Amino acid sequence: MAQVFVGLGSNLSNPVKQINRALASLERLTDTSVKSCSKLYGSAPQGPQNQPDFVNAICLLETLLSPMELLSALQGIEQTQGRVKKRHWGERLIDLDILLFDNLTLSTPELTIPHSEVSNRDFVLIPLFEIAPDLILPNQGSLRDLIDQLETTYLYPLSLSTDLT
Ligand code: ROI
DSSP states (O other): OEEEEEEEEEOSSSHHHHHHHHHHHHHTSTTEEEEEEOOOEEEOOSSOSSSOOEEEEEEEEEESSOHHHHHHHHHHHHHHHTOOOOSTTOOOSOEEEEEEETTOOEEOSSOEESOTTGGGOHHHHHHHHHHOTTOEETTTEEHHHHHHTOSOOOEEEOSOOOTTO
16 A cells, blocks of 8 residues: 555636545545645735635545546546646646655656745645655755744644535
8 A cells, every 4th residue: 555645736717615525536546545734825826816715634544546547536636627728737626736745756748756846836845844854855955954944834723524524
């Protein structure tokens, strides 16, 4: 079983509902189970500022799927849920990213693991810290140090948990 951290983000059409729908779909994936989930966080948009705040969360999966199989499963969930990509770094209904896949490093045109933006995104690092405080990232050191290096954070807990926690 591989341990995989997946990031969830949404800033359109009731983001909390979108995140919970995606989590329910993750629970139904073959050969995969959802082990834990962070709380939901509100976060100021990275990229263009003239879009709604995001809701972000992280969950830990255990899976027998390969990275590419998991990627296409996540893309399937995004498609069924109705992913709309309006502009680069713009608003989205649901975004599911493979952040870490065991200690694997992988760089192909389709998939980069660890996700290239993990180490500088507060909306990834802080929810990740909530469920895996002792995590060491391949080639990037400890999660704790990465968080210490964040300059500012624009993250606020939503005092809501996912339907699964
Ligand atoms: N900004 C925040 N705060 N959260 C996201 O999930 C997110 N996702 C993105 C871009 C548009 C880069 N900005 C984001 O893809």
